[in-house]
Amino acid sequence: MNLYPYQNFNIISxxxxxxxxxxxxxxxxxxxxxxxxIRYPNYNGIVANGRLEIEKTREGKRGPMxxxxxxxLTINEGSKTAIKVSPAGWSALSVFLFxxxxxxxTYMVFAGEGxxxxxxxxIVVGLFGYFLLIVFVKYETGIYRRILLKTLNGRLASxxx
Numbered sequence: 001m002n003l004y005p006y007q008n009f010n011i012i013s014x015x016x017x018x019x020x021x022x023x024x025x026x027x028x029x030x031x032x033x034x035x036x037x038i039r040y041p042n043y044n045g046i047v048a049n050g051r052l053e054i055e056k057t058r059e060g061k062r063g064p065m066x067x068x069x070x071x072x073l074t075i076n077e078g079s080k081t082a083i084k085v086s087p088a089g090w091s092a093l094s095v096f097l098f099x100x101x102x103x104x105x106t107y108m109v110f111a112g113e114g115x116x117x118x119x120x121x122x123i124v125v126g127l128f129g130y131f132l133l134i135v136f137v138k139y140e141t142g143i144y145r146r147i148l149l150k151t152l153n154g155r156l157a158s159x160x161x
Contacts (some may be wrong), residue, residue, distance in 0.1 A: 005134045006086035007141040016076040020139040021047055021072055023151050024081075028054050052081075053087070080157065083148065085141045087133065102114035102126030 028045035045068075046055030051106050054068045070083035102125055149155070 004086070004133045005137045006081070006084055007137060008084050009141070009145060010156070010157035011074070011083065011105040011148055012078065012151055012157045013156040015152060015154075017050060017072045017074050017079040020081060020152055021050065024052050024054070024072075024148075027147070027151050028052075040153075052083075058152045064082075065139065068144055078154075079152075081152065081154070082147070083144075085137065085144055087137055098129050099126045101156065135136075 015023065025047040028043045028047055043054050045052065046121055048052070050072045052068070052070050052072065055066065065088055066085060067088050068083060068085050070081055073080045073082065106126075145156070
């Protein structure tokens with residue numbers, strides 16, 4: 001079991017790898033104007049040599065919460081883009097530090113007499129923070145998946161492909 005939350009998915013596109021790379025580069029380019037009037041968030045990233053690393057641009061003091069990394073592969077009928085969506089290091093680190101604090105509090109409750117606090121409250125609060133991180137990653141993965149499917153004019157690959 002992997003404790004670090006992430007989502008993998010593959011997109012099969014009728015575009016050749018070079019064309020798919022250009023479409024993804026246009027999505028991450030700073031001067032991107034959308035010809036289809038689909039509302040896209042602004043993205044920054046690098047798309048080169050069959051590799052991509054994309055994340056949302058900074059909004060004020062907030063940094064990107066989710067990063068997207070992947071490879072563009074060649075297949076018979078076009079291209080296959082293998083993508084991994086994961087939280088940025090600092091966002092996951094804050095949740096794991098919070099969990100560590102909660103487990104330390106739980107240990108102190110069990111080591112001491114624990115008067116005045118119920119022992120299960122720190123565990124529930126810590127696991128709830130981790131649950132929120134997992135839900136957030138799944139939600140953001142859905143957003144990225146829809147945008148990339150429209151951009152690449154593709155479909156999601158099944159597990160056999």
